[in-house]
Amino acid sequence: MCRKSSAGDAWTLGYRVIMVADANATGRGRDHNATLHSYRSVGDVRPTTDVLALIEDRVTD
Template sequence: MKTEFYGPDAAEVFRTAGGTGPIAERIWPDLTVHPADLQVEKTAATAFFPGRCSLPDDLSARAIDTVLIAGTVTNVCCETSARDATTHGFRTIMVADANAARRDDEHNATLHTFYRSFGDVRSTEDVLDMIKASS
């Protein structure tokens, strides 16, 4: 990962940017993790590339058909994961105000393209309303 561009020292900084050790110990301390929650590590720009992350198989095994995309960077990892999730057959929603990019124009261009061609774009409030309505 990035070794050929930046060298092994910089590659290691990128690789360990999210911390090291068990995933449960690297999750934000104010986030409540329940025993049934799925925890996977993404090792590429997408969480849905075969062989790089178990997420597609894990979701399918749980009969999950809808994916919510939130995180950084909207126009890099978030967009890549969202497109790949759609390709895997998941109903995919990019949560507009739960994604971030370096610049608003990059963020908005990605959301526009995704909505026009791949899946849905909703606000957090809309998503929560949809979840409540389906419960």
């Protein structure tokens, strides 16, 4: 819940929010998937490999 609140605050302030899907966890898989689905209302949900590629692209620009 704390991560979603922080993500929502960041989104409200105009930041681009990206949740790293495989860097967050819950006790059960279905809870994890539901939580990631709820993040989509405030930002992107991407795996680590995608986030690293975005960072690399940004650094080389």
